């Protein structure tokens with residue numbers, strides 16, 4: 001990866017738990033084509049964030065985050081977690097109660113308690129109302145793409161028809177620099193509250209000191225660069241001292257349970273295997289290592305090479321270890337679909353969906369597999385499954401694209417236009433939304449739920465275009 005380090009350019013400046021630096025040109029890096037994980041649509045925008053969607057990883061992040069949120073007095077259901085594909089070690093909050101984590105933050109932290117510490121610190125920014133004080137920055141034009149996506153996500157596809165949808169319009173730049181710089185006072189407050197939440201959730205608050213040490217180490221690597229924020233950013237000894245004093249007053253906490261560690265390890269293993277070069281993954285996890293995590297890493301690396309026989313062999317070994325694990329079965333279904341075995345993928349995804357009927361991303365995988373088969377009734381089934389998926393999860397633009405395709409194949413042009421309008425509300429422009437919502441309103445029965453939803457989107461799109 002040498003030669004890819006950009007110095008002094010386009011840093012994303014998050015809050016304290018980020019440090020400017022180590023920007024890899026991940027979008028154009030050969031060999032880093034992460035086909036495996038599901039990316040939300042805006043992914044493709046060259047200058048927008050790439051969101052990684054993965055049922056297992058999201059479920060694990062919730063396991064880690066929810067106890068922290070509850071300890072902070074925040075209802076977990078009101079807080080969304082977003083995973084951004086970015087090697088830079090960063091985490092931030094935006095648009096109300098949304099927590100964003102870079103993949104680089106997760107893969108470079110060493111323990112579940114460190115991750116708890118990061119999430120708790122971000123939660124403290126939410127609870128402290130630090131974002132609310134930046135209302136102006138948040139509505140600045142350059143942020144509108146991100147806000148649009150988030151607004152759409154918050155409203156949900158078949159969610160409350162009255163929920164307003166912020167519509168993306170204008171530049172697709174995400175101006176995190178302006179929006180996310182907190183004051184020293186806010187950072188200190190978030191530090192102190194964050195460690196309290198970790199301790200209240202039963203975790204080891206002192207782990208956050210290790211996070212700061214890691215961040216400091218990275219900052220040292222960047223001493224030549226001139227970004228003033230990085231230089232004044234308070235990753236100072238004073239800050240660490242204050243934090244250490246606070247931690248000394250808190251209960252020590254319990255070590256994480258074996259189950260917590262297991263899911264955490266799986267998340268990191270999966271992310272690393274999808275993000276590192278396969279050759280690197282195979283060096284890190286040679287076939288002599290027969291452990292479950294090594295097999296998981298190799299299954300993904302072989303699939304990406306592609307070495308289909310070896311990938312299938314490792315995947316089957318994993319499923320034999322855990323026959324009722326919906327995420328392993330889903331991963332096998334994904335592999336099958338990506339190598340063009342749609343019929344087998346359908347059967348595999350179906351089994352995963354039986355085991356986890358509420359996992360929207362497994363349902364959307366099943367829907368996509370069905371759309372790739374010629375079996376009788378497959379399109380109808382795909383439509384039904386994708387409707388369920390998008391109702392459970394309103395921020396999956398790929399599922400909306402597939403739903404529109406299924407509806408169009410079934411001759412339901414109004415429903416297809418509505419799904420397309422929903423997708424553009426997340427990833428496109430107000431003009432795209434207006435065009436498709438108008439078409440949906442013309443085609444759908446007057447007064448039907450879809451028609452009402454189309455009317456709402458027309459209103460909001462027009463409002464966005466007037467601005």
Ligand SMILES: [Zn+2]
Nearest residue numbers: 015016017190
């Ligand atoms: Zn912060």
